Amino acid sequence: MLALLVLVTLALxxxxxxxxxxxxxxxxxxxxxxxxxxxxxxxxxxxxxxxFWKPDSVTQIKPHSTVDFRVEAEDISTVENFLEQNELQYEVLISNLRSILEAQFDSQVRATGHSYEKYNNWETIEAWTQQVASENPDLISRSAIGTTFEGRTMYLLKVGKPGPNKPAIFMDCGFHAREWISPAFCQWFVREAVRTYGREIHMTEFLEKLDFYVLPVFNIDGYVYTWTKNRMWRKTRSTYDGTKCIGTDPTEILMLGGAFIMSSRSPCDETYCGPAAESEKETKALANFIRNNLSSIKAYLTIHSYSQMMLYPYSYDYKLTENNVELNALAKATVKELATLHGTKYTYGPGATTIYPAAGGSDDWAYDQGIKYSFTFELRDKGRYGFALPESKIRPTCEETMLAIKHIANYVLEHPY
Incomplete structure (x- = not known):
């Protein structure tokens, strides 16, 4: 009992x-x-x-849009004066970030250890990957695809009934460390797959005919840092010679070939792209796995937050993909399906025009590798909580996102290539 109290106290x-x-x-x-x-x-x-919360940096702001950003307490009066003097229209989304962050942990679920309706730290998620795989050996296998800059193991779960030549869907969560709802969804997806296999006709068919590769947390070092040091950390935790600033934006790194224009060359920026393409160990591990399994991976899904969007390539350029009409129709149908449960409205479209040109998300990279169905999801919400979405919103967010993923899975099965 005492040990438990100590653990609870430490967690708090x-x-x-x-x-x-x-x-x-x-x-x-x-x-x-x-x-x-x-x-x-x-x-x-x-x-x-x-x-900057949305867009990711000042360089991505475009006319006729809104910009969300966080300001240190000591700078608030300066910023408010500046906005008012220049007649910039604004609203305060969060008036005291601390109270919103402390209210995040509002789940009524009484659980010690792992819970699907709470935010779990990395140690808990890591233990869960092993447990869920060992408890469901006929549906889940766990493999290590690499290690992070700080030496943590990157675990990938393969979910599906074993069988030859199955098409696959690759899904990653937790690219940006502070987007906690993202890893929560990857965990939820795995649970629902296991829980409803053999009971629910669609999931049963998906797991028999498809494999799902699920990377529950991509940017593990950054995620750990958000739990221990700075809840608003976004990047990885890598260090480079010649700069005191830490971390790169992992989404920017994959695309360096096509996308020098948008990403930052300054190591202190939130969108710093690193010194070279795939310079990060994490990015290299992900890219190598996908390249080695290109023949089977038919869809790539990367889960982010926030703003309730479903984006597809391209973000790094205003050019449209060859199958733009098809991607648009699929996105439209998917967000319509997502809205049926809780009425949550998503916008959709190519990244560059729908939000802003960016150095290219990992969906751009995956598409250019030949994965025809590549999408970025920006989960809830629209900014009321931003990156501090309360635990009480995990269930509804994950439930509706499941509908979207199942819609895509069904589409992938019906449109082989």
Whole structure:
């Protein structure tokens, strides 16, 4: 009992630790009309510590859009004055980030250890990967595809009934460390697959005819850091000679070939793309696995948050894919299906026009490898909580996202290539 109390106290202490740093911080949403507004935000970002939530960096702001960013407590009056003096229309999405972060852990589920309706730290998820595989040997196998910069093992779960020459769907979660709802979904997906196999006609068919490769947390080092040091950390934790700044944006790295334009060359930026394509150990492990299994992987799904979007290539360029009409129709039908459960509305479209040109998500890279059905999901919400989505929203978010993934799986089965 005492040991349990100590564990609970430690867990609360680390949760508390990740919150107190954010006392008094605010998250703003600014309405951007034109180039003049964009220039003003550039000026603001140059003189204040601003953490861009959406889009990922100041370089990605475009006219007729909204920009969400987090501001340190000591900079708030400066920022508010600046916005008001320049007549920039804004609202405060979060007035005290600490209270929102502490309210994240609002799940009523009484669980010690792993829970599908709570946010689990990496140690808990790692143990779960082993347990779920050993408890379901006929449906799940676990393999290591690489190690992270800090030496953690990257575990991949293969979900499906063993069989020859099965097409596969690859899904990764936790690219950006602070997007906690993303790994929560990967875990939920695995549970639902196991739980409903043999009971629910569609899932049973999927697991018999398809394999799902599920990478529950891609950016493990960053994820650990969000639990222990800084809840708002986004990048990896790699270090490079010649700079004190840490980490790269793993999505930017895959695409360096086609996409020098958008990603940052500055190591201190949130969208720093690293010194070379696939410079990160994590990115290399993912890319190698996918390249080695290209003959079977028919769809690539990468799960992010937030903004309720379903995006497809391209993000790094305004050009359209060859099968743009098909991807658009599939995305439209998928978000329609997703909305049937809780009425959650998603927007959809090619990344560059739907949100903003970016250095290319991993979906761009996967598409260019020949994976025809490549999508990025941005899960809930629209900004009320942003990256601090409460645990009570895990279930509804995951339930509706399951409908979307099943819709895609069904499509992949019906449209072999």
């Amino acid at each position: 202490a680390s949760a508390h630790h990740s919150g107190e740093h954010f006392e008094g911080q605010k998250v703003f949403r600014v309405f951007v009309e034109d180039e003049n507004h964009i220039n003003l935000l550039h000026a603001l970002a140059n003189t204040n510590q601003i953490d």
